[in-house]
Amino acid sequence: MIETKLPKVGTTIFTKMSALAQACGALNLSQGFPDFEAPLALREALGRQAMAGHNQYAPMAGLLRLREAVAASVALHRGVIVDPETEITIVPGATEGIFCTVQALVRAGDEVILFDPAYDSYEPAVDLAGGRAIRLPLTAPEFQIDWDRFEDALSDKTRLVMINSPHNPCGTNLESDALRRLAEFAERYDFYVCSDEVYEHLVYEGSHRSVLQELGLRERSVAHFSFGKTFSVTGWKTGYCIAPPALTAELRKVHQYVAFVAVTPVQHALADFMEAEPNYAFQL
Template identity: 45%
Template sequence: MSRTPPVPSRLPDSGTTIFSVMSALAQQHQAVNLGQGFPDFGCDPALLDGVTEAMQQGHNQYPPMPGIPALREAIAAKIAALYGHGYDAQTEITVTAGATQALLTALLAITQPGDEVIVLEPCYDSYVPGIRMANAVPVAVSLDPLSHAPDFDRIAAAITPRTRAIMINTPHNPSGTVWSEADMLRLQQLLDGTDIIVISDEVYEHMVFDGMPHASVSRYPALAARSIVVSSFGKTFHVTGWKVGHVAAPAALMTEFRKIHQFNVFTVNTPMQHGLARYLQDPAPYLGLPAFYQRKRDLFASGLQQTRFRLLPCQGTYFQCVSYADIALPERDLGEAAFCEWLTRDIGVAAIPLSAFYGQPVDRQTIRFCFAKQDATLQQALERLARL
């Protein structure tokens, strides 16, 4: 009798992500999907034209492993202009197949089995599985439960001789909070004299609101010297399905990053790289992004204020977290995941439970909406949420 051999799971506690589950439920019930973080509007036609032109010009074969020179040079120029740090385009910039691939590649590049990696919870759901796939050990440190600000006393207490890295994220998914210059200087001071590497997830770098600057680790020389900085063209230019990101790091760290990158991806879609390189010559699209998304945040927040949800601060990203503690529930003690399922099924709006971003069970009666949607989509969702 034929049989499939058993395979011990590398991720025995992982199943289908909550994002896929909620998107499928939204489709099943024809709900407005404010769960998964992607826009429902198109990108600039000029970007599409650049990619089309690149394909027509024959840029359809393998590009150089770290990315085409023109794109790496454009990325380095952008970082230098915005944050004042000069990365060498030849040795310190790599184009990746999205940010998630970049994060996993960074972990595989810098950790050895048994190394500890600090993560600040709640956190993007790929961090801990990536650490485990690298045979390293995740060490969870909670952000402040109300403000989601980093608690540096807790971070300091979590550092041991086995700590190899810390993963930070600003602007922060899922909470929408933003690190300040004081936070970065405190982190810089905390890590001084250690060999700890920072993996800085900055995919929402151009979505910081109310006139606040983005505190990239690249702004701080002592942090930049020990950091792998990850960003995403998909988030910045409304093309999440393209899965194109980039990494900046000192040459010594980038050498190790590329050793892994060449064997798990090798390189990234050629015509899209050419299109992005041309599109980056004009800074207006990304410089205008804060105002673009702040308007959507304000529109959505204004509508939510007419509901029984309690808004949490949103300083950046395209996510708005809310508390439903003041809403009378159909069942007593309905947990976050069950509340999101009920909201999708009975009210017709999909959201993501904040508990999905923690390793251990947490229930703070808080959920996350994505407002990277057309105004009509947001208005439709708000009309349904007003029924609560």
């Protein structure tokens, strides 16, 4: 009999709920994809790039042209300079990037703090790395971090803190004060931060602030983003990770043995579109 490494895990809730919604003809609020088409120019670019012959492996870290487009976007929208060679990695979906981050940083016996409700891939990744997930609730109606409870959960075993802002499903943001406070704790307890920011542009009040913009977190964080969410092409399963060179190097060591590369014509199409429409996310 197989001894499972993930005894608490069955079929993901997204698979169950999406199948049920389809069978019943119901509105599907369980999975994060839009009910409208992606931009025509982006879809046309994918067909054009595939027909042009861009169908073989891309470089492991991603097409440099796309990484340069990402760096330009981060400079434009976040006011942060990142190196496309050493700080940006294109991945086949943010979930893969998050998984690789956890595997790269978490060791047997380490503790990882998660905030509930949390995306369902976080804890299994921790389990597979040999770590222990410490789950802290985000309580209604604010769904913000309880800093006293957070500090009580920290110890010399704390290796990683996983945050999600803008938050899925609560929709809340971690503002500047919260990020500064997190940075203070990170310095004091010497932990890293895995920041899930795939909904960065889907903010309807205020604005999103990235860990990349907080100096105290910049050197301790791996930030994850999704082309699929931003450009309404979730089925393309393409995202990117941004981290300082030392963390990027460790992430890539794992990434190269999990998926190795993201899809080549998709990367070319995204580069085409981002170069032509650098402000697309702010036109919605």
